[in-house]
Amino acid sequence: MKDKAVIIYSGGLDSTVLLTQCRKEYDEVIALNFDYGSKHNRKEREAARKITELLNIPYYEYDIPTICRGGEPHKFVHTVDFLRSDLLESGGEIPTEEYNAENMEKTIVPFRNGIMLSLGAGFTESIGFGRIAIANHAGDHTIYPDCRPGFIKSCRETIKRGTDKRIVLHAPFQYLTKAEIVKLGSEIGAPLELTWSCYKGEEYHCGMCATCRERKEAFNSAGVFDPTVYNSTK
Numbered sequence: 097m098k099d100k101a102v103i104i105y106s107g108g109l110d111s112t113v114l115l116t117q118c119r120k121e122y123d124e125v126i127a128l129n130f131d132y133g134s135k136h137n138r139k140e141r142e143a144a145r146k147i148t149e150l151l152n153i154p155y156y157e158y159d160i161p162t163i164c165r166g167g168e169p170h171k172f173v174h175t176v177d178f179l180r181s182d183l184l185e186s187g188g189e190i191p192t193e194e195y196n197a198e199n200m201e202k203t204i205v206p207f208r209n210g211i212m213l214s215l216g217a218g219f220t221e222s223i224g225f226g227r228i229a230i231a232n233h234a235g236d237h238t239i240y241p242d243c244r245p246g247f248i249k250s251c252r253e254t255i256k257r258g259t260d261k262r263i264v265l266h267a268p269f270q271y272l273t274k275a276e277i278v279k280l281g282s283e284i285g286a287p288l289e290l291t292w293s294c295y296k297g298e299e300y301h302c303g304m305c306a307t308c309r310e311r312k313e314a315f316n317s318a319g320v321f322d323p324t325v326y327n328s329t330k
């Protein structure tokens with residue numbers, strides 16, 4: 097008898113492979129989705145709803161955009177976006193060049209994984225589950241501090257010490273590349289064709305933003321057919 101796990105679930109490729117894998121590994125899984133005010137949250141949620149329905153997994157959505165989209169100014173104080181990032185609706189245009197240090201930095205949502213894990217740990221404890229899982233991977237390490245193994249290690253300790261049931265943080269992809277995740281997903285039958293990556297959040301994947309480029313490259317490197325409909329190729 098194994099544990100019950102809550103999966104931080106966006107509807108994206110990485111967390112869908114994680115969800116599919118955890119469904120096989122654990123007796124019970126629940127998918128937990130946060131809207132943090134990004135431009136592509138709507139498209140991610142469409143994907144997340146379809147996929148969890150297909151996999152028959154209980155799925156819960158919570159909104160945290162009231163803090164992410166900018167607070168109410170008090171008298172004589174300017175409005176300040178609680179979180180500043182071009183990934184968010186309150187931010188600038190999504191860059192469409194290949195990932196580089198400058199454009200990646202623009203789409204960092206400060207401490208996003210820390211925020212989601214913190215809220216998720218409270219949720220996990222509340223529903224009496226023993227594990228929480230997140231799909232950060234090796235490709236994220238360069239730019240996102242809250243995806244790196246050091247962060248995960250300390251967060252694991254924090255969540256364990258901060259919860260009555262000593263909840264375990266599960267991050268099985270932290271040393272895998274995105275191509276390895278695509279390969280794994282294809283092997284375990286994850287519905288990759290239903291997942292959403294594009295930061296722009298338009299009708300189809302734009303094919304040009306950094307995460308679309310990364311998605312294409314991952315399928316290509318993994319030698320797995322890319323089922324995504326890109327604006328640039330349709």
Ligand SMILES: [Zn+2]
Pocket residue numbers: 293294295296301302303304305306307308
């Ligand atoms: Zn895109």
